[in-house]
Amino acid sequence: MERRSTIQNIILYGTLIAGSFVMLIPLAWMIVTSLKTFPEAMADPPVWIPEKLQWENYRTAFRDFHFIGYLRNSMFITALNVAGTLFSCTMAAYAFACLNFKYKNLLFGLLMAGMMLPGQVTIIPLFMLYSKMGWVNTYLPLIVPSWLGANVFGIFLLRQFFLTIPRDYIEAARIDGASEWTILWRVYVPLSTPVLMTVTVFTFMGSWNDLWGPLIFLHEETMYTMPIGLLNFIAIAGQAQGTPWQLVMAVSTIMVVPIIVIFFLAQRRFIEGIASAGVKG
């Protein structure tokens, strides 16, 4: 390719840097606001550097307004969803990739077609089902589906990866008398860490960011997760004496941090996961 001229370089990097700036301002403003006093947060003209960094805001939000509890609930639900997804999707993927059964392709096709179904179609019957079983206002509706292979995309990704592992491994292990269970967890899973990471990060994100599920199934304040805890806090505090935006931003910061951390730890997984979904269609 031709070399770029200086002017082209200036335009290229200038646009990228200006764009990055626009992308980052909201996050910077969130963090700055979270370290202000209430009058500073409301000040006109806006204050960019707080006079004194108000780290107490975090303590106030988490201790006095129960966010420590919401954080614990969010972490609990997310951890069980990741575990459940890894467990059920790995097994299903192995079955569909490596075991012979006459109608398995038909079953796999049905599973894939189910991915297209919007959750809004099933939510009302599920709500009725969970009500009958006494599961509403427990964490079960938010956790059990992931143990039953609800993450079909995860099954798909893992199955595609398992298909690339040479069959010889299975044959050799079977001759040694290994059961399918052993082959899956001792041979296939250790070979599949990259794709397992991808499934983990997407499940983590889906569960951590979920608003829809907790909104429908959790009705008691002590059970709230971070997202509905935050909305509830804004509603209640707003009625009392104006929304304390510095506390709202402190909570938002804590909500965003795990996603940023996990993104940096597993950046390539994210990008490959998204890209492969798009390119393969």
Next chain:
Amino acid sequence: MKLHQERLREGIWFFLMAGPALLGFLFLVLGPMLYSFYLSFTSYNVVDPPRWVGAENYLYLIKDDPSFWPSVKVTLIYAGVQIPLSLMIALGIALLLNNRVKALGAFRTIFYLPSLLPATASVVIWIWIFHPNYGLLNELLANFGVTGPAWLNSTTWALPALIIMTLWSFGGAMIVFLAGLQGVPRGLYEAAEIDGANAWHRFRHVTIPILSPVIFFNLVMGVIGAMKVFDQAYVFGAAMDKVPGGPARATLFYVLHLFQTAFNYFHMGLASAMAWMLFAVIALLTWLNFRLGKKWVHH
């Protein structure tokens, strides 16, 4: 007979391992799906058993429901404005990043990261920026002598504000475009250059045709996503200490209306009918994606 035994053994293992997922499909997807179809022809308020009403729910939605068409309109405006804009931004940034850029990883991270953040947090952050009295945006505009509108309280500006907020998360489409651009053979550009094609011609006659399936994919996924917008719309209302959907239905998205019909007013039959209409549109789009996607591929 050894072969027969082996087949039986594998079949049993198959059901042991795929069992949880198959059970999940049966009880959490297929069963609820069929039941929801039945419910869409009934009147059901959770307390009394469902009562068969035929196509009444569908007719009511189309003819009488005061919120149905406004919610369709909001959703369509959002889809028609937000998706083209975000795809253009995504493609533009992807083209820039495809230029052997230094610090590619850092730029890619910065542009992609916002699309991963919880919608609750990102809408709350933006609402703070758009706040009519204390928001950063209106104070910036004031520096230029412009009096910003009361964004979130204005029936005119609420939906545009929401669209601007969600443009922040164009990163997913950008990543797909980048992957697609990397598949364009360098040789094609060089050949076009020798033929005297300028940058615009190369973009128009090499990049766009080769990228067309990817553009189409992003477009369809974007439209399906737009049909299902819920979090952003809900948070938009709730975080302004208002009823979600406001002001005056200006941000009443289709799924938000569905949610309120089901879980605030407990018109479960009506909400099921709405869900099935949504499903019909999404199924149609997915089918189009498959059919046209194949046709559109240029070689």
